[in-house]
Amino acid sequence: MGKMEEDRIDGRNANQLRPLACSRNLLHRAHGSARWSQGNTIVLAAVYGPKSGTKKGENPEKASFEVIWKPKTGQIGKQERECEIILKRTLQSICLLNVHPNTTTSIIVQVVGDDGSLLPCAINASCAALVDAGIPMKNLAVAISCGLMEKGSVILDLTKSEEEKLKAFAYLVFPNSPLTVIPKVPLSKEQPIEQGIITSVTHGAMPVSGYFDCLDRGVAACAAISEFLRRSLQKQSPEDTSRAAQ
Amino acid sequence: MTQSGQMETTTIGGGEGATGMAAQMEVEAFRRLFPLPFYDRHLSKSVRPDARTLDSARETTISLGPVASADGSALVKIGETTMLAAIKLEVMTPSTESPDEGSIAVEFYMPPICSPMVRPGRPAEVAPVISQQLSDVIMSSRMVNLKELCLISGKASWIAYLDVYCLNADGSLFDAALLSAVAAFTHLQIPLVSVNEEGRVFTVSGEQQEKTKLELVNKEKRKLSIGNTPFPVTCVIHKEHILVDPTAEEEAVMETSITIVLDTLGNLVSIYKPGGVGLASTATIKECISRTKRRMQDLKIILEEAVSVMEVD
Numbered sequence: 001m002g003k004m005e006e007d008r009i010d011g012r013n014a015n016q017l018r019p020l021a022c023s024r025n026l027l028h029r030a031h032g033s034a035r036w037s038q039g040n041t042i043v044l045a046a047v048y049g050p051k052s053g054t055k056k057g058e059n060p061e062k063a064s065f066e067v068i069w070k071p072k073t074g075q076i077g078k079q080e081r082e083c084e085i086i087l088k089r090t091l092q093s094i095c096l097l098n099v100h101p102n103t104t105t106s107i108i109v110q111v112v113g114d115d116g117s118l119l120p121c122a123i124n125a126s127c128a129a130l131v132d133a134g135i136p137m138k139n140l141a142v143a144i145s146c147g148l149m150e151k152g153s154v155i156l157d158l159t160k161s162e163e164e165k166l167k168a169f170a171y172l173v174f175p176n177s178p179l180t181v182i183p184k185v186p187l188s189k190e191q192p193i194e195q196g197i198i199t200s201v202t203h204g205a206m207p208v209s210g211y212f213d214c215l216d217r218g219v220a221a222c223a224a225i226s227e228f229l230r231r232s233l234q235k236q237s238p239e240d241t242s243r244a245a246q
Numbered sequence: 247m248t249q250s251g252q253m254e255t256t257t258i259g260g261g262e263g264a265t266g267m268a269a270q271m272e273v274e275a276f277r278r279l280f281p282l283p284f285y286d287r288h289l290s291k292s293v294r295p296d297a298r299t300l301d302s303a304r305e306t307t308i309s310l311g312p313v314a315s316a317d318g319s320a321l322v323k324i325g326e327t328t329m330l331a332a333i334k335l336e337v338m339t340p341s342t343e344s345p346d347e348g349s350i351a352v353e354f355y356m357p358p359i360c361s362p363m364v365r366p367g368r369p370a371e372v373a374p375v376i377s378q379q380l381s382d383v384i385m386s387s388r389m390v391n392l393k394e395l396c397l398i399s400g401k402a403s404w405i406a407y408l409d410v411y412c413l414n415a416d417g418s419l420f421d422a423a424l425l426s427a428v429a430a431f432t433h434l435q436i437p438l439v440s441v442n443e444e445g446r447v448f449t450v451s452g453e454q455q456e457k458t459k460l461e462l463v464n465k466e467k468r469k470l471s472i473g474n475t476p477f478p479v480t481c482v483i484h485k486e487h488i489l490v491d492p493t494a495e496e497e498a499v500m501e502t503s504i505t506i507v508l509d510t511l512g513n514l515v516s517i518y519k520p521g522g523v524g525l526a527s528t529a530t531i532k533e534c535i536s537r538t539k540r541r542m543q544d545l546k547i548i549l550e551e552a553v554s555v556m557e558v559d
Contacts, residue, residue: 078374078378081371081374081378082374082375085371085372085375086521088521089501089521089522090520090521091521092501092523093502093523093524168386170517173521175525196525196526198519198521198522198525199521200504201519203386203516205386205387205474205509206514207512207513208513208514211514211517212528215528215531
């Protein structure tokens with residue numbers, strides 16, 4: 001099946017993700033915080049809120065979000081602003097906006113290490129931080145990066161050197177797979193994708209079939225990541241008091 | 247009920263999403279107070295408030311060369327959205343990693359003229375996003391071969407400063423911006439250049455060309471050969487409807503937009519869906535891609551007509 005695929009620099013095969021680690025409740029002053037790492041890409045996210053009032057121009061009948069992206073080094077430029085907007089729109093789509101209208105929740109993302117797949121790592125970290133803060137959400141968002149090699153094969157979870165070498169890659173965000181209590185019925189192939197993608201950002205030109213290949217692989221990988229996310233979020237002890245009250 | 251939002255006092259009887267007090271109301275007031283039910287009513291009949299069908303784009307015009315002082319320029323209008331792109335070339339020394347390539351610097355501006363939401367102290371949120379997207383797409387589509395921007399390998403090459411100004415923001419900003427950038431590159435004429443005794447490269451105007459030795463550029467002002475041209479289409483997804491080429495109002499009401507850029511070879515240059523309430527299933531994406539292909543044919547014809555009009559002059 002994969003005999004003719006090129007080897008990746010760090011020896012992983014095409015479908016293998018880097019080691020994932022997620023820890024919550026790291027920052028004492030923030031209402032919610034999480035640290036997510038995929039290999040050497042490490043992102044720390046903190047959530048403050050909800051605070052009363054919305055910014056000018058935002059709809060006061062819904063909760064609004066504000067994202068601040070802090071790069072590891074250097075000044076804040078266009079790249080950071082773009083990531084802020086993508087993160088904001090993605091998180092707006094998974095949160096229940098009608099529960100706390102006329103409030104603002106701030107999410108601060110600090111890049112601790114950047115070794116590729118930075119935006120997916122940040123989305124995963126922000127999602128875990130929102131859970132830690134107790135912000136009401138519909139489902140979780142799980143993000144993955146997929147790259148397309150020259151021969152058309154798809155590799156997952158790119159490192160920085162792979163991102164620079166590859167002709168085309170995509171960052172995809174899916175809603176996490178639901179946990180069913182009814183006994184497992186065999187799902188048809190189409191069913192997972194019927195839920196659709198929340199966010200897609202691509203770099204480089206790729207054939208249309210290549211993009212749909214990335215989507216298929218991405219859905220499968222996100223099922224694995226959402227399993228991991230669910231396990232690590234459940235590990236926390238139930239006597240956690242809400243930080244917002246302090 | 248009239249379908250083209252005119253200012254008559256047509257009343258709407260008891261809309262579904264309206265509360266009791268909205269039993270008799272003017273169209274304009276209903277549009278402002280209950281935008282989603284207003285659009286739902288239209289979408290159920292498969293039209294839009296400006297009488298377009300769901301998959302038709304607004305009238306697009308391209309005119310080349312409005313800025314005479316720039317080396318290449320274009321003005322693009324998609325409906326009311328207006329973008330002005332201009333390219334100025336300057337000579338610079340190329341970097342050591344790529345000594346025989348020029349470079350392109352892309353800047354996108356949204357001055358306060360374009361929209362009431364933009365003020366001098368309050369820049370538009372989407373401006374850096376579109377700026378970043380533009381430079382990404384221009385580089386990844388390989389529309390411009392950077393080697394053509396080289397003058398003397400290792401010593402001198404062109405840097406093209408592409409500035410895109412939004413003059414009127416009414417939805418589909420990225421579409422108009424990319425189209426104007428593509429048109430400006432098509433219109434670009436590289437000026438004559440020669441080397442003086444110290445080895446410095448300087449531009450030469452038409453009258454001086456007999457006296458100097460033109461060892462670099464051909465005798466005629468050169469045009470860049472544009473490779474695969476990227477063409478963008480923005481769609482907005484609302485429940486099961488896909489609306490092509492949204493206006494600013496449609497983008498604000500239905501918050502999920504997806505921008506697809508295809509090039510002339512049929513490759514996908516970019517799929518950009520920055521979050522949003524609606525999810526895009528595979529079927530939706532395939533539908534958007536087919537709409538993009540159809541629109542691309544129209545845009546190609548419009549661009550070719552604009553180029554031929556320019557060459558006649």
